Amino acid sequence: MNYEINNQPYEDTNILGMVVSGSLNNGVEVKLKPEKSVSEIKVGRYVSIEAESLKFFGVVTDIELGATDQTLRVNPPEISNPFIAKVISGSTAYGVIQVEPMLILSQDELDLIDGPQPAKTIPPHFSKVSFASDKDVETVFGLESNTNFWLGNPLDMDTAKLCLNIEEFIKRSNGVFGKSGTGKTFLTRLLLLGIIQRGVASQLVFDMQSEYGWKGFSEESKEVKGLKQMFSSKVAIFSLDEESSKRRGVNPDYVVRIGYEDIEPGDIAVLKETLNLSEVAADAAYSLERFYGSNKWFKEFLSLSGGDEFIELARSLNINQAALSSLKNRLSRFKRFDFIDQSGGNDSVTQILSYLDRGMHVVLEFGRYGSDLAAYMLVANLLTRRIYARYAILAEKALGDPTQQPTPLVITIEEAHKFLSPDIASQTIFGTIAREMRKHNVTLLVVDQRPSGIDDEIMSQLGTKITCLLDNEKDLDSVLTGVSGNRKLRSVLSRLESKQQALIFGHAVPMPMVIKVRDYGTATSYGDFQIEDTKFNFDEDNEDLFGKKL
Amino acid sequence: MNINKRIGEVVESSSLQFTVQCYDLYKSPNIGTLVKCGSDPQLFGIVYDVSNKSMDPARRPVPRGRNENKEEEVYLSNPQLNRLLITEVNCVLVGYQSVDEINQSPVSLPPMIHSFVIECSDEELKRFSSCLDFLPLLLESPVLNSIDEVISSFLIKSSRVHDDSSRFLIYAGKELAFNLSGQLIRLNNLLKRISK
Structure with a gap:
């Protein structure tokens, strides 16, 4: 290679290296350019591979250090000499990344209409590998729109928006997993908000810790708005514990009584x-x-x-x-339990359904009963069973008259492994909903920190899984069961940061992707949602925080 | 032709190397110097060995300075020595120039005897060393023993004529690393030499 040519700046600094080997089963091996350090690249990073008339999209699943001379390990060069260190790194000692090609996009104009397809081949030798651009993210995940909700940014791509197709998302039951304190609740709140904003389904949220309805708290004990504050005209708060609600300054729309x-x-x-x-x-x-x-x-x-x-x-x-x-x-x-009334309940199911029928979203706060798992499970199972039965009837009616199709319903449950453990999954209504999926337009959003406790069959039926950090072997196995390339994703998943990072994969996304979940809780983040609800006032929030503009 | 830089004439040649007898005793280029000879095509060589000896191989020099105080006085007292002793330079062929292009590959014909041998200018050295495709020729040359010393000298000289000498040396180092994969100790020693 010519010195002058070699020393010209690369036209595209995004280029990482070239494909040097690989297989469809194990992904491709990419040798990094000498000037690219392995520490610049993180597992889970989104990359694109140019291969003649095809473009592949993939994820970095492993990073290795390679050497042309195997004695390097036992007889390392004198790296105390900076010149030798510079020469050796990238030549004798080099970086290798493993990339799992997930999608393939033909450059043919007709094929472009269909968009990216699952990769059934691999790029040829010496194909150029680059960091994916914002445009690549748009091509694969789409732009923010009436159906696409911006959920976060791909890893290390702060300007690219990863959008989730909410319409596709609610067609299947879905799961949000992660260890305690990894941001499950914030992520779930975002998803609930996305569903409300896109207006594609009604929701029933069993809010165990009363953190979705009116307000929640971040780990730093900072108060964040709940759904009711964001969409006052679209969200109704039901409460099992009126006193607790009032203590928190919440005026519930309805107090649930069970007979x-x-x-x-x-x-x-x-x-x-x-x-x-x-x-x-x-x-x-x-x-x-x-x-x-x-x-x-x-x-x-x-x-x-x-x-x-x-x-x-x-x-x-x-x-x-x-x-x-x-x-x-x-x-x-x-x-x-004060909410259980010997003299008879107040037909909460009908009340909930009447709200849901109007396209509203119901958050059922448990107040002090949130800490009592038996109360939570009893109420969630009891209400859901009845609601599901009504939806089953409505769905049957719709078979005769398609215009009568009920609005899709998404039911959110926390501590899902308690409802969906292998022992009882066949007996609970949640097991039925998870298995039968959208047959009756009712799907689940399960939120759990111990996915290994959930029945395997149900886990395999979940459409889209969004997983924050998990480090327990069983939990990792459970979440990735039935996912192609799960061995690779496993290493990605176990290396997520403990905050605000998640791996999303499954039905509603074209390919698995590590995301930095978008901010929620700051004045700017509320503004970014562009909510047009009458009671929500971004300017007012700004004034509260920063004082009136002079 | 730059007569000032002319060092001698080819007295022996093969398609791998040639020997130059210098015009003046002890007036030879250093090891690692790029030289050129011939005209069509012009051939390039790198000095790998310099020797001073008797012109007649059968007549070995004998000591002559027993009664002299300084070494120079030996030559002053015996002016015939400058005629009887010679300086010879051995060069390895590393490429040739056809039209305007430099090819760093083995030459097909050796230089003619009595070809003038000229030390290349800085500009020519810069142009030639912009590409180091000849390195495998040197590294695997069967005729050379201390080739690593020759290569390091050549690279150090070349680095001085490039605008960014340290950048050139890194480029050269990487070329060496590429060509010496599997010979880590040799590479390490070479790099140490050129980093000094």
């Missing part, structure tokens, strides 16, 4: 593990329902005084008395 008659044996089966019930004790609820009748069994059973009456009941149901007794003890806990 004894609303509780079904299926609701108890879900709580088997939480209430530490044996199989026999949990099944006894079904026998009690047959014995007393479907609306009365819970009330009658809890009103039993014990003694002979109890022994007689156990005998007539042919159930072990100890099991029946333990069931009664555990269910007596429910008496302490």
Whole structure:
């Protein structure tokens, strides 16, 4: 190579190197240009590969140090001499990155219309590899639009917007995973906001810690706006604990009351593990329902005084008395829940449905009951079962008259592994929704920190998964089950930063991508959402923060 | 032709190397110097060995300075020595110029005997060393023993005529690293020499 040519500045400093080997199964190996240091490149970075008439898009899945001389390891050069260090690095010692080609885009004008397709081949030897440009991100993920919601920026690409197609997103059940403190709640809040803003579905959010509805807090205890503050006319806050809501300055739109008659044996089966019930004790609820009748069994059973009456009941149901007794003890806990009303509920399901029918979004705050998993699971399962039943009827009607198609509904649940564990996934309504997907226009958004606790079948049915940092082996396996190239993504996933970074992959995105989740909680970030709700005033916020403009 | 830089004439040649007898005793270029000879094509060589010896191989010089105080006085007292002793320079052929283009590849014919040998100017050295494709010729030359010393001298001389000498040396170092993959110790020693 000529010295003068060699020393001309590269036209495109984005070029990283060239493809030197690879396979479709293992991805391609890219030798870095001498002047590119491995430390400039991070796992998960989005790259493009130019190959004759094709353009490949891929993700960096591994970074290696290579050497032309294998004795380099045992006999390193004198790097104390800066000249020798400069010469050796990039020549004898060089950097190699592994790239997993995910998508392929033909430069042919007709093929461009179809957009990028899954890569079924690999780029040839010596193809040029570059950092993807903002335009590449646009080509693959689209621009922000009525259906595309800007969720974050690809890793190390602060000016490129990664947009999620919300319409596609809600067609399947989806999952948000990550260790505690990695930003699941902020990410979920963003997704909920995106769905509201794009108006493609109604939502029911089981807000365990009361952090989505009116306001939430960041790790630094900084207050951030909840959905109701952002979309006051589109979001209704339902509360299980009116006192708690009022203490927090929230005036709930509706206070949920559940009657004894609303509780079904299926609701108890879900709580088997939480209430530490044996199989026999949990099944006894079904026998009690047959014995007393479907609306009365819970009330009658809890009103039993014990003694002979109890022994007689156990005998007539042919159930072990100890099991029946333990069931009664555990269910007596429910008496302490103020939202459960012996005299009857207030048909919360109808209320929720009436809001959802109007295209509104319901956030159910649990208040102090958020810390009681049994209360959370009971209410979530109970309400969802009924709502799903109504949607099933509406969906059937729509089969006869397509104009009657119900608005899609997205139900958000936290601590999802408690509802969807392999033991009970077949019994809970959430398991049914996750498996049957959008048959009845109802899908789930599951939020969880322990995805390995979720039934494998359900995990494999989740359309799009957005995963913050996970480091437990089982959790990593579980999230990546059934994903092509999962071995590579595993290394990407386990190296995410612990804050504001996530790996998104699945149905709604053309290829897996590491993102820096967009900001939420600052005045600028609220302004970026461009919300046109009447009660939301960005200028007012600015004034509150920075004072009036002179 | 630059007569001032003419150092001698070819007295022996092959397609790999040639020997120059210098016009003046002890007036030879250093090891690693780029020289040229011939005219069509003009051939380039790099000095790899310099020797001073008796013109007649059968007559070995004998000591003559027993009664002299200084070495110079030996030559003053024996003026015939400047005729009987000669300086010879061995050069390895590294390329040729055809029309305006320099080709750094083996030559097909050796230079003619009595071809004038001229030390290249800085401009010619700069032009020639802008490309180091001849390095494999030197590195794998079967005729040379201390070739690494020759290469380092050539590269140091060349670096001085380039505008950015350190950048040139890094470029040269990388070329060496490319050609010496698998010979890390040799590479390391060479780099140490040119970094001094």
